[in-house]
Amino acid sequence: MSAIGTRAFLVASDDYYLCPLGEKQLSPAEREKLIEAAIDGQTELRPIRRERIDFASNQQTEIEEIAEGYEIIAPVTTTPDLTKSQWEERRLVIRSISSARVEAGNLEARLARADAGLLQSRN
Secondary structure (H helix, E strand, O other), X not given: OOOHHHHHHHHHOOOOOOOOOOXXXXXXXXXXXXXXXXXXXXXXXXXXXXXXEEOOOOEEEEEEEEEEEEEEEEEEEOOOOOOOXXXXXXXXXXXXXXXXXXXXXXHHHHHHHHHHHHHHHHO
């Protein structure tokens, strides 16, 4: 879905797309630059919230913050043989709160195992 030819076709068809950009579309260096902008405070992060609705009463039951992020406008230029060769793309840089918690827990577990291994090798 995120191949440049597919995105160019959708833009030329006056359509929209929403897809993650893999390493072919967004290099690790470009991705790191976007992440660093958030970490260093170069950009303001906005909260992303989800509203929960009770469908029986059609009333909002809660609002929870599920992520934070920012957006940039990136110019896209392709080879002239594609249907559409230039446009601007809205890119969303998002950090999921639940994914961050899981990753932090995994890191803590790995550090604890490494620490235990170091202590064991000293004895």
